[in-house]
Amino acid sequence: MRTRTTTAAATALTAAVALLLTGCGGSDSSDTKDSDKIAGAESGSGSSKPSASAPGDDIERPEIKLPSDVENVFEGGTTGDPTKDAVLADNERMINSIDEAITVDADKHPALKFYSKDDALLAAATYVKSFYDSGKTWTGVTRYYDREVTLDGKTSATVTYCGDETKSYSKDRETKQVKKAPGEADDYVSYTARMEKNAKGVWQALKVTSQRGAEQCQR
Template sequence: MRTRATTAAATLLATTTLLLTACGSSSDDAPSDKSPIAGADTGSSTPATPSATATADNIDRPSLKLPADVKNVFEGGTSGDPVKDAVLADNERMINSIDEAITVDANEHPALKFYNKDNALIAAATYIKTYYDSGTTWTGMTRYYDRKVTLAGEKAATMTYCADETKSYSKDRKTQKVKNTPGDADDYVSYNTRMRKSAQGVWETVSVVSRRGAEECQR
């Protein structure tokens, strides 16, 4: 489970500069006993590519790799609408970019800044930093489902979805010890995001609102 503590706005702003030039950071909550956090050991990483949702494009995208013990599963990757499918694909990349910044130690995480902008980037940077500050990472699998896209013109969209973190666990970054905490209601999270299409054609996430213990996601 990735439970996070609320962080003050001032801290969000102060954190951003630090994280965007180093390990990065994510949402506005702090990791708990069951936070999915993978360790600093990233020897065996696997590409984190959208699940057959994205059609080929000419965008020069940064590479994305997650450790072998970290997996995000995205359900409902295609809608039949090419624009909505592009939104779904970049949402996957956004989520993976945050988890890469949490689980992979590196001087920079270009994908994080590529798919997250404005308030979403500030929140992402802060969230990621909570993992590094607590000396944790995550391991296991997180499932994303009930993913719905609503278009608002040609360059704006909203997206709602659920996350099931019952099979993702907190891991000590130094010792690599995993806390296999039993799942509970807080492991189910609902998300509401705003996205915009950049001049380059990327659907960037500009804001994210999340709610833990969401009843509509508990299935």
């Protein structure tokens, strides 16, 4: 398990915001499953979906690439409603942008700010910084499922979804050592994300809350 506390908190510091605008210099504060993650995950391409212009839009998007040992699996990305599908696609990119910032050592991570703002951006910055501060990253596979979108007008939406971290592990950046542990209830997380469509047509996360050990996600 890797700690993925994305709830916006008062402890989101200015330093965390600066992290988004420059390079990452933080670390993973929680050990979660005490597994080593990627230490030098600057290279490699994981299973993040293409972040260039999506089919049907002409938005110039920052590219997102995850390391080869990091994979996010998203279930149910098509609803039949173009607006809901667009919300789900950008929610997916938002998740990948956070994991790219955690696992890829780079001077800047433009996708982080591209897909998150306000409380969600502060929370993401704090979360990413915590990994660097503790000398951790993560490796493995995280599954996202039961993804549902509720539209509130033309530019607001709420996305609820579950995360399964039973096959994702924290990894030491220096030793690259991974300590795997059996899955447990806290590896199942319930998320609620408030999304808003900006002037460019991008659905950005405004606030993301999470609950670990959520019974409805334990399957």
